Amino acid sequence: MPIEFSCSCGRRLQVAEDLSGRDVRCPVCFKVVTAVVAPPEPPTADLAPEAARPLRRKPRPGAVGGTQAQPVTSSRVSKLSVAGAVVSMSALALAQMFESITLAIVGGLAGALISIIAWIRVRASGGRLRGSEFASTGLAVGLGGVASGLALLLLAVVFLVVMIYVIYWILQLAPVDCGSSRR
Numbered sequence: 001m002p003i004e005f006s007c008s009c010g011r012r013l014q015v016a017e018d019l020s021g022r023d024v025r026c027p028v029c030f031k032v033v034t035a036v037v038a039p040p041e042p043p044t045a046d047l048a049p050e051a052a053r054p055l056r057r058k059p060r061p062g063a064v065g066g067t068q069a070q071p072v073t074s075s076r077v078s079k080l081s082v083a084g085a086v087v088s089m090s091a092l093a094l095a096q097m098f099e100s101i102t103l104a105i106v107g108g109l110a111g112a113l114i115s116i117i118a119w120i121r122v123r124a125s126g127g128r129l130r131g132s133e134f135a136s137t138g139l140a141v142g143l144g145g146v147a148s149g150l151a152l153l154l155l156a157v158v159f160l161v162v163m164i165y166v167i168y169w170i171l172q173l174a175p176v177d178c179g180s181s182r183r
Helices: 079-124 132-173
Strands: 003-006 012-015 023-025 032-034
Touching: 079 132
Parallel strands: none
Antiparallel strands: 003 012, 023 032
16 A cells, blocks of 8 residues: 655655655655655544545546655666766866866976076085086976976866866756656
């Protein structure tokens, strides 16, 4: 025997007894609600006797009016939730990439600047200081850091363009299956 309960949108829903206590999706508003039997309302004194009440037709299961709720399954994922997941993962990936880019470029520039200052001091010392080879190596490593940061920046731009295309594809071309019983 099916159990009846109400969604927060006010729609009366029916599910099989074996779905009692499980999450189901309302076919009208698509919210996930737990299928529980509502406690019976206590009778009030101002209600008319049973014989005087008008008869209400029970809606047929699957109709739009008082509908059969659909169990929530993993195969019923809307394309908006998939697009949201893609956007979230892309944002996290881009944040990590930009952190690496910033560190590579700023660190490379700082290393190159310090190496240039050291190289100038070694040359200006008139032979009292040594280490021009270390300064030259530091300069090369610093400029290598800047170059790798710029390469990461190019990679991040390409990644962003690809993710925009993927999100567009998901929102425009992917089949829609939201579990709606409306036809």
